[in-house]
Amino acid sequence: MNIAIIASRFNEKITDAMVNAATEQIENLGHTHTLTLRVPGVYDTPLAVHRALARGDVDGAVVIGAVITGETDHDQILMHSTAKTLQEISLDHDKPLSLAITGPGMTAKQAHDRIDYAAQGVQALAELHEAIEDA
Numbered sequence: 001m002n003i004a005i006i007a008s009r010f011n012e013k014i015t016d017a018m019v020n021a022a023t024e025q026i027e028n029l030g031h032t033h034t035l036t037l038r039v040p041g042v043y044d045t046p047l048a049v050h051r052a053l054a055r056g057d058v059d060g061a062v063v064i065g066a067v068i069t070g071e072t073d074h075d076q077i078l079m080h081s082t083a084k085t086l087q088e089i090s091l092d093h094d095k096p097l098s099l100a101i102t103g104p105g106m107t108a109k110q111a112h113d114r115i116d117y118a119a120q121g122v123q124a125l126a127e128l129h130e131a132i133e134d135a
Contacts, residue, residue, distance in 0.1 A: 001031045001059045002031070002032045002057050002058055002060075003031050003034060003059065003122065004035040004036070004037065004053075004055075004058045004062075005019060005022050005023065005033065005035070005037070005064060006036075006037045006039065006045050006048045006049050006052060006062070006064070007019050007037070007038050007045075007063075007064035008038075008042045008044070008045060009038050010041040010065070010066075011066040011068060014108075014111050014112055015065060017115045018064045018066070018100065018115050018118035019036065019118065021115055021118040021119040022062055022100065022118040022121065022122050024119065025118070025119035025123065029123070031122075035052055035055070037051075037052060042078060042082055042101055043081070043082055045063050045065065045086065045101075046082065046089055049061055049063060049086060049097065050089050050092075053089065053090070053093035053095045058095070059095060059096075060095050060096040060098070060125050061097050061098070062098040062100050062122050062125050063097065063098070063101055064101065064121070065102070066101070066102050066103060066111040067102065067103030067106075068103060068106060068107065068108055069103070069104060069107065075103060076105070078104070079104045086099060096125055096128040096129045098128070099121065100121025100122075102117050
């Protein structure tokens with residue numbers, strides 16, 4: 001499977017570690033890391049995912065980000081709209097997508113503790129790809 005990683009730069013210390021964990025997991029599973037696109041924030045991931053999934057050399061994508069709670073409900077609104085849009089893009093391209101965005105509603109420490117969710121996202125993507133290959 002040829003896998004693209006689309007990752008937010010916001011909360012970069014955390015998302016950089018998540019990208020590294022995802023890349024390592026892709027290699028551990030014997031898949032190919034085809035592309036990494038870094039975008040400013042989680043809200044910016046849908047267009048990058050759309051472009052990545054349109055490529056012939058990408059079979060699926062994992063989306064990485066860390067949405068940390070602020071003083072408003074911005075994190076909740078951002079995640080709701082982004083997750084829904086990403087789901088629609090996956091269906092439009094008929095290619096699997098894994099959401100490895102942690103949050104909303106978490107602290108910076110909780111985000112740090114969830115860095116390994118990126119590797120879990122790669123695992124989920126590989127399992128989904130395998131499941132739909134026979135459909």
